[in-house]
Amino acid sequence: MSGRLTPRRPRLAPRSSRRAGRLRAAALGTALVTVLVPALSACAGDASTANGDATLKWTSSYFPTHWDPVVGGSGAQFRELALVYASLTRTDESGKAVPDLAKSWKYNDKGDEITFHLRPNLKFSDGEPVDAAAVKAAIERAKKQKNSALFGDLTSIKSVQAKGLDAVIHLSQVDYQIPQLLGERVLQIASPKAAKSPEKLDQSPVGAGPFTVTQLVPGTKVVLKKNPDYWDAKNIHIDNVELTSAPDASTVVSGLQTGVYNFADIDPSQAAAAKKAGLDVFVQPGFNASNISLNINKAPFDNDKVVDAVRYAINRQEFVDKLTFGYGSTTNQPFPKGYVAYDPKSENDYAYDPAKSKQLLTEAGYKSGEIKLDLVIPAEDPQAEVVQSQLAKVGITVNIKIDKNWATPFFAKDLTFSLYGTTGRDSAAQTLTAHFGPNGPLNLSSPYEPDGFEAAIAKVRQTPLDSPDYADVLQAATRAGLESKALVFTYSQPNLIAKSKSISGLPKNPAHIDWTGVTISGAN
Secondary structure, three states, X not given: OOHHHOOOOOXXXXXOOXXXXXXXXXXXXXXXXXXXXXXXXXXXXXXXXXXXXXXXXXXXXXXXXXXXXXXXXXXXXXXXHOOOOEEOEEEOOOOOEEEOOEEEEXXXXXXXXXXXXXXXXXXXXXXXXXXXHHHHHHHHHHHHOOOOXXXXXXXXXXXXXXXXXXXXXXXXXXXXXXXXXXXXXOOEEEOHHHHOOHHHHHHOOOEOOOEEEXXXXXXXXXXXXXXXXXXXXXXXXXXXXXXXEOOOHHHHHHHHHHOOOOEEEEOHHHHHHHHHOOOEEEEEOOOOEEEEEEOOOOOOOOOHHHHHHHHHHOOHHHHHHHHOOOOOEEOOOOOOOXXXXXXXXXXXXXXXXXXXXXHHHHHOOOOOOOEEEEEEXXXXXXXXXXXXXHHHOOOEEEEEEEOOOOHHHHHOOOOOEXXXXXXXXXXXXXXHHHHHOOOOOOOOOOOOOOOOHHHHHHHHHOOOOOOOOHHHHHHHHHHHHOOOOOEEEOEEOOEEEEEOOOEOOOOOOOOOOOOOOOOEOOXX
């Protein structure tokens, strides 16, 4: 479900259950363990390599399918691509945009033009300069490349002028979301020279991030070393990175114990075992949210009463209890509770009420058992079983259908009923439009859009991020979007990481992994 499956469509970072990803990985688990353990266990239990350098040994369930950030940067793998690529901005612990390659930025008085001032004397790992021309090339490639997963994220950008170290971005509308948007997941900037051949870039990534690639085995392993030319290299204390595709989830904790790895993203089901093994479990805040997707252009969801019946049939707490092992929370919105875009006024809308659900189905003219639905998903997913069970209780029969090519009909809006999970966006406005906008990739009912949403999201873009009214305006847009009949949100959970105690604490930047200041003990 990477961006490559959605040509010229906007993409949100899909989770589609990280658990499902691990189930897919399990099929290769034994083979990968056999191949990777000898390669990585030279210093089992030690965080350093033979020469004493600090080495991060990270195994991941979302190993990048693509290393071209235009193609692969919108999914959860953007965290790994950020090892190689830097962006104009990055996200701090409060979720706000702060300088990265750009040292500062400024809007014009009208709000339809923003100038990013780049740091001087920076270069990509191939020696090419990091300048406004590189920013212009990156944006234009993201907008025009046939297999771009970022096209829909950049619709506010009309054109870019390159003036030395100043990238002047002309907007098609007033949009104060741009610094939030052009961060680590939407505009990871590659060397323009290397990007002239996107296929080669995909295999030999060239960026200006904290590390450079020395070896890449597609889908399996990548080896990186510290980039001495990174703008903040003095605060990067890791010398080498060995990133591998995670084997069976059940073997990750033992791999961490023996020193095969010292860092891994884990499923909530593995957290207790990781703690028992003496590992640190890092709870990384994020914007994750899962939902049930309905297509109101197809029966039976072309009947509003059936849509509402599904809404009232969903017991969100059951998802939390069965799937998150104490780490999740219910949400009826595309954001977790406590996030600035979360609308408290909508919190109790469509609360669990199976009796009301049954009544609505009767009013819609359906007898118990008469509605039969295929719930199409890409891989085995326990969320689907929860949905199947809950709808059965109100008289709707659900057949779970696994289609490994699920993305094609989903993004073509050909499915009637499906599941989706996202890692969100640093720009809440982009998250909202992806779910509720008429061309939103997560809106299975396109071109449907709830009444009032277009005006509400326009007002968000027109409101500066530091305005005292921003939170209220943003929450009003969420409220307008939740009038959509195309999505039923269920639960949210943070990202969990298990790591060796030799690795120091990580900054709690929501959704991002920031290696600034992180140390690994045991190295010379």
